[in-house]
Structures are given as C-alpha cells and as structure tokens.
Amino acid sequence: MRRSVQSCHGRAIAVAAALALAATGAIAAVAPPAVAANSVSVSVDAALQLATVPATGVGVNIPVYDANMNSAATPGLLSTAGFNTVRYPGGSHSDVYHWQTGTAEAGAYVAPNTGFDAFMGTVRAAGAQPIITANYGSGTPQEAADWVRYANVTKGYGVKYWEIGNEVYGNGEYSNGNGWEYDTHSSKSATTYANNLVQYVSAMKAVDPGIKIGAVLTTPGYWPDGIVGPGDTMDWNHTVLSIAGSKIDFAIVHAYPTSTSPADLLTKPQAQNPAIAGAVRSLINQYAGTNAPNVGIAVTEANAQAYLDTSPNGLFAPDNYLTWIENGAFNVDWWDLRNGTDCTKVTTVEGATDYNDGGMVSSGAGCEPTVNTPFPAYYGTQMISKLGAPGDTLVKAASSSSLLSAHAVRKANGDVTVMLINKDPNNAATVSLSYTGFTPSSATPTVYSYLKNGHSIGSAQSGSTTAQTVPAYGITVVQMHPTSAPCRVVYNKNEWPGGMVGTVTVVNNSLGQVNGWSLGFTFPGDNAITNTWSASVSQSGTSVNAANVWYDAAVPQGGSVQWGFNATWSRSDANPSAFWFNGASCAIG
Structure with a gap:
C-alpha cells in the first residue's frame, strides 16, 4: 500500500521512556454559532439489519516501543473509549520482535516493561482482548506455536486471534528490495508466504485448535494489489488465498485512505470501505471453498494520512469504524493509541493544532500536549459506545445529504439509537428523522454530543425523536425507547x-x-x-x-x-x- 510517513515503517518513532503520566482535562468546547442550517432527512429501518456489533469490533494498536503501554492510565484510556480489542506487538515491529526475550532484530527499539505478560495484564484490566501478530519476517512456525502454548496452555489467557506477519508484501518483492517489512526468507514471493502460512496454521492449531488465524492481504485498489511478483503466477491476494484460503479463519487488510482535503477524507468511509470489503469477500468466496462462510475480515490497521489530531479525524474515526463493521469486518484496529511525531510537520487544521501524530492520545513528546491528552479521534471513537454495544444490531440508516452520515443500532430491549455526523465545518444540520419497524416513545430522547475541537462528550435531554440539530463538524447520538411492545x-x-x-x-x-x-x-x-x-x-x-x-x-x-x-x-x-x-x-x- 502506498502511504505517507505514517506507514508502518515510518511509525516506529520511539516513544521516550521518560514520558510522564498525567491526567487529562475535560473542558467542553463551545460550539461557534452556525451561519446557516442545512436541512437533512434521515430514515432508519430498524428491521433491516446490516451486522451484529462484534465483541472485537472497536480495536486499537499498542506497539512495543510505547513506553507507556502498561502505565496505570492505559486500562482506563482503553475502557473509556470503548476499545474491546488491542493489537500487539505493533505494526512492522511484529516481524522483528521475539516474544520470549522481548527483544527485536534490526536495531528496532523496544521500550521497557512491554513484554507479553505485562501487556496481557493491561488488556485484561481494560476488559478487552488481544489480537497477536506472530513474527513471520524473522520468526518460525515453532516460535509462534510456542507463543500459543505459553499464552493459552501455560498462562490460560485464551488468546483467540492471531495474525501471521504484518504487511509482508512490503518485504521488497515489489520494489527492488527496498521494502519496509523485515523478511529474512530467501524467497519473498506470495507463494512462499502462503506455503509458510499453512505451516504456521498447522503448528499453532496443533497446540490450540480453537484459535483463529489470519492471512495478510494487500488492500484492494492500493499498491501492490494486482501486481504479479517474481516467482508467482498471480498477484499477492489470489496467490495467498489459492494456497491457504481453506486453512485460514480471517483475511487481513490495512486501510489508510489518501485524501486531498478534510472534505475529501470524510467521503472515504462510504466511498471506499464497501468496495474493499466486497472485493475481499469475493476473493474469500472464490478460494476458501466450504470454509468461506467462516472466514472473517479484519482491518488490523486503520487511520487517515492527514489531519490526524484535529476535528476531521474526529469525524472520520467513528464513521470509518462503523462503515467497516456494517460491511462485514469483525475487527477494526486504529493505528494507534500513542504514536509520536515529527515536530517540524506541525500545522493548523480547522482552528486546532495538528501534530501529525497517528495516535489516539498524545505521546507527550516534544511539541505535543501532556502525555495521554486525547485527540479528537479518541472522542469520536468513544461516541460509538454511546451508539451501541457488542451484541446489538446495526440497522439501515440513510441520509439525504453527503455532508451528514447516519448510523443506527437496534438493541435487544427494543431501543434504537442513531448517530449523526455533520461533515460541514461551517453549518449546522437540521435533521428530520423517520422510522420503519420502530415507533419511538414521545419522551424527549437522551442526546450525546461531541463538538468541533471539543475536549469532552456532553449529554442532555434535548430535541425530539423526529428532529435534531447537529452543530457544524459535530457528532450527535440520539438514544430512544420504543412505545409499548406491539x-x-x-x-x-x-x-x-x-x-x-x-x-x-x-x-x-x-x-x-x-x-x-x-x-x-x-x-x-x-x-x-x-x-x-x-x-x-x-x-x-x-x-x-x-x-x-x-x-x-x-x-x-x-x-x-x-x-x-x-x-x-x-x-x-x-x-x-x-x-x-x-x-x-x-x-x-
């Protein structure tokens, strides 16, 4: 995948071990007065289900170079945002990291106190579960199998989801050896990866047959998708799935959409995610045989490539997570919780400082705010927890305007919640809501809101079940009860x-x-x-x-x-x- 400096090889910015732990403030921003209001119609079909909210849906990466990975603040940051999955040991570090020793090859930095047991303590304290990337680049099937044995037999952690390698197609096969992914195999072809993947599956499932193992795919529509490498007769995805499709449990893609402006970025969830998910599902159906219905889709790295710490990404984050899940992904993991930055690339976007940091919260380094200060994408993601919880059902919500995204959830008790995301930076949206398969009560609904450049999420009883006003660049979640059950x-x-x-x-x-x-x-x-x-x-x-x-x-x-x-x-x-x-x-x- 062709990406900016925020790609995996560029993300390994060492987060200094000396970063201090500090509490974050919770001061709500005052929304600027809207100069106009756009009228938008949103229809919710509570009987048309798109997907069940998965218990692994809203995830995040925490790499082993994050010195604050297992600080006292991390479990609270994870649980408050609603993260239920945490990916480890993080991006391209996965293919140099050896779990037994807690060390990495090729001079890659590993922060103190980021070993597997410490990580699992943090994940458990947050009420989340891990997704582990086994070392393919410099590891072996036996090393991965030993990790499964330690995790699930020796320690009883019950780690269910395992990837084999990170962005293995970035090993130089398609770029004259100048790749970003460490790979010591003499052959770096898709065929080699697929055949080795089968060996990993066999060795790891011999230890624990109940685990789920994922295969690395290129993202459809992004480099090097469609390219046939030396030694292969088909491109990466067709080769890998033709060999290993019947053996795997999920397929993995990474998604960092390019954009020319904040407005362009905010079109990407609807413009790209359904097509990418559909292409991956088609490949699975083509090659996985009778196993196809059991093979899931995981987006184990997701983020924007620009406007990372400002309001556009705060809107993009929940829209991106939810659109992926609505289109069949069982797991989406943001890159990442804390990342770090190059302070020479600081800019201003929509009235706020963009530190060019891919983290959900500040690493506290250099020019950045105090460590653990949330960026807008953190609050936007937290709004998903106001919309629904694992086991709830995402249902159809349609908006009459491309400047307003709508997502809806039907709960087991009959409640319906709706998320409204106003992508207009200047104008409020006056939204009229209508329903099929649901009759809301006449009570004033509970409304959660996140405002442009805000530092907290507010709640109030406001508007009605059929009319809401969403401030410019704001997110609103409306929670409604039904009338008596018919x-x-x-x-x-x-x-x-x-x-x-x-x-x-x-x-x-x-x-x-x-x-x-x-x-x-x-x-x-x-x-x-x-x-x-x-x-x-x-x-x-x-x-x-x-x-x-x-x-x-x-x-x-x-x-x-x-x-x-x-x-x-x-x-x-x-x-x-x-x-x-x-x-x-x-x-x-």
Missing part, C-alpha cells in the same frame, strides 16, 4: 448435543389484523436450520427470516401464530435476543 414472542426449545427442536409463538398485541407476516431474528450461536413447519424460512449466516405459509397468514389482533424448526449446532445454541414481526420489535417471553 407483539410478544415465546421461544421454546428441546436441545441435545449437536441438535435441537425449536418452537416460536408470536402474539399480536396491537398491530391490528395481520394478513401476511414475517419474523426476523439472529441466532447468537451457530445454529443451522435443517427443517421447518408452518412457516417458510430462509437463513443467511446467523440471520433468519420466517414468513407465513398459506394457512397461517391471518393473525388477528390479540391472536397468535406458531411455527417450528429443527436445527444443528456445535458451539452454542443460545436463544435469540430480539425478534421483529412485520418490522416491529417484539417483547420476549
């Missing part, structure tokens, strides 16, 4: 290891006479429906939709309908946590 679902099952029989009863409380119905829900586990009665049922992944058959289409108000199914399962057959009857959210029980 339907009720009773879900019963008879289970045994590997199989079950389920019956579903829907009671029509207040929907009037129903003539034709559909019921949507998502299995939390890996249930696969094999047979049904009294309904026409389709299943895509864990999502299920049941519709009436000819003899039970009519359900009077106060009446009910019942249907049933057989299913297989292996890991879990936990009960669904939410149901939608003709788009209406139903009570359970």
